[in-house]
Amino acid sequence: MFVEQPPKNIELERTVLGKLLSIEKFEIQSKFIDDMDSSFFYLAENVEVFTAIKSCIEQNTLASPIHLIERSMVDDNSLTDILTYRFETNQKMSYKINDLKLLAYRREAIHKANEFICDMMRGEDVVNKSEKFLLETESALTYGKKRKRKTSKQMMKKSLEDVMTGACYKNLVSYGVPFLDARINHERGQTHIIGAQPGIGKTAIGLTIVRNGILANKRCVFFVKESTKEELFERMIAQNTKISYSQFKFNFQGLGKNEQNRIIQHYKIFNDAWSNVHFFGCDDYDHSLSQMDEILSGIIEEHGPVDLVVEDYVQNMPAPRWMKNPPKHEVISYNMEGLSAMHKRHKVAGVTLAQLNRDINGKPHITNLKGSGKLEEEGHIITFLHRERNTQPVEGKIPTEIYCEKHRLGAEFSDITIGLELPGVDFVEMPHYQKSDQPPNLNKPKI
Incomplete structure (x- = not known):
């Protein structure tokens, strides 16, 4: 949005x-x-x-x-x-x-x-x-x-x-954080790459973007390899209700009546909007570029134009069958180029989640993206999520820095803090956060 x-x-x-x-x-x-x-x-x-x-x-x-x-x-x-x-x-x-x-x-x-x-x-x-x-x-x-x-x-x-x-x-992607939404100008046919280390919240922010798209009546497609369609839907409900996913997944009867009613109400909200979202998890497809393109073409043919496509994540995509034992960077380059072409051909706003190299000290940069050369070339917008390993929750939110290192419209930004809100694991604003607000506990937070 x-x-x-x-x-x-x-x-x-x-x-x-x-x-x-x-x-x-x-x-x-x-x-x-x-x-x-x-x-x-x-x-x-x-x-x-x-x-x-x-x-x-x-x-x-x-x-x-x-x-x-x-x-x-x-x-x-x-x-x-x-x-x-x-x-x-x-x-x-x-x-x-x-x-x-x-x-x-x-x-x-x-x-x-x-x-x-x-x-x-x-x-x-x-x-x-x-x-x-x-x-x-x-x-x-x-x-x-x-x-x-x-x-x-x-x-x-x-x-x-x-x-x-x-x-x-005119743009189709929303973090749900007004300050960011007013700064990133993501149009159809463009590819927005979001990079983060494991455990920072790549899938969470992908779900946030899809959820906001659904609620804004946009047709969205989410490709993910490490979750099932059912898990994605339930995690999105958890985001919106601010209730722990594991709680309502495994202990629904143990929740209070108000929390149960809230979950049921949001199930209804998203079921009503379900015709506008298409989840493809690990149980639906092989995560290959050719199958993703085929699925997207089928959705457009059956339902009409798609507004937003989120892929989680590019380094997880396999090599095409005609490539025989290719180096990993060649596979990433091939898939990234293909995703960018797919976004342009189908005129969708594409959000591609990306992994970083693990040997990073401090804040990640474009050079830390796995297969960074082709990702930098194909990405219209490249942003990163980052937080220190010992970051503690502040008022139920884990401060996470988001910054943009490439924007073809020249809207780079830095030092914006958003919060990974617990227990629903949803990204929200933290406009008044200062690093001095961090509590002294140095244990790594569990998400």
């Missing part, structure tokens, strides 16, 4: 900054700065320039291009781009600032709506939340004219409704 690129106007941002830097009176420059915030700017370079200007104002100094350059407060290239825009408009500065503000609130609306969708997936009522957000946003918009305020509210409401109904989503 990835959003399109957030609403922005880079030219407008540069025009406003250029105008600010052309002002020769401190009082006027200070007045405009007081009405602005760094969130009004989308481009990181523009945020940097605005922060530098604001810093000058806070020191009671007029911010001029020469002043910023002499003190090495901004990059010269960023400033050059901005200064080319400063005389390109006659519109009043206050209107331009308000336009930037509106774009900032629309970006916030998309982020909030992402959160609401995740809440809805977990069965929460978000009507009051969304109404409250709209009221807060309306009061924050400070357009000078009543008509402008009304238009702003209508645009905000439309942005929120578009996200809530899925109208602004």
Whole structure:
């Protein structure tokens, strides 16, 4: 459930900054700065320039291009781009600032709506939340004219409704973590490789992505070799109910009545959506590329277009029969190239889970992927899950770092912490986690 690129106007941002830097009176420059915030700017370079200007104002100094350059407060290239825009408009500065503000609130609306969708997936009522957000946003918009305020509210409401109904989503993969979903732009025909060491949660995040796809009414296919179809379905129920898989699998009668009812309710939810998901476990197929392609073609022919395909995992796929005792890296290269071609040919968003080499010290990187050459070549997006061996749960969640080392749209990111929530083994947000929150116990957590 990835959003399109957030609403922005880079030219407008540069025009406003250029105008600010052309002002020769401190009082006027200070007045405009007081009405602005760094969130009004989308481009990181523009945020940097605005922060530098604001810093000058806070020191009671007029911010001029020469002043910023002499003190090495901004990059010269960023400033050059901005200064080319400063005389390109006659519109009043206050209107331009308000336009930037509106774009900032629309970006916030998309982020909030992402959160609401995740809440809805977990069965929460978000009507009051969304109404409250709209009221807060309306009061924050400070357009000078009543008509402008009304238009702003209508645009905000439309942005929120578009996200809530899925109208602004063109991408098909959701971690269920709004901050990530707004950053990764995964389109049809692209391959997203997620690498992690054993036990970190590759299958768990694959299930999370499939579950979110099902709940968003997307047709999903999940190929996995190390579990049966029944086990996958039950693990997905465990994720959604936040109940230990082993508990309701082997000790259902020992659960409380509320927990039993919750499991039954979610069985019904996923059974209703079952026509949109196709699980293929170790009891269904031989995990070969040719059979996966054949299965996918059959599903498309019978049910229509498929939105999302998850493969767990590429290094587990066998060599084709015509290869006689090939080296492992050649098998991985062949299968990875084939998976990428399959995603493009069938126009599906592909998520390929991948193993790492075991001799890794510290955070893994692209070179640590087994068969890394072909994986790096074929992957449009490459992200990694990582946590230290002695990481302990914090408030029932095991902090896990996720970071992107390749993105063909240039949206790499790092140092984002998500939580592997116990006992359901589901990835969720941990927005306020700090490493200092780690308890002193050094025993490896059991998942």
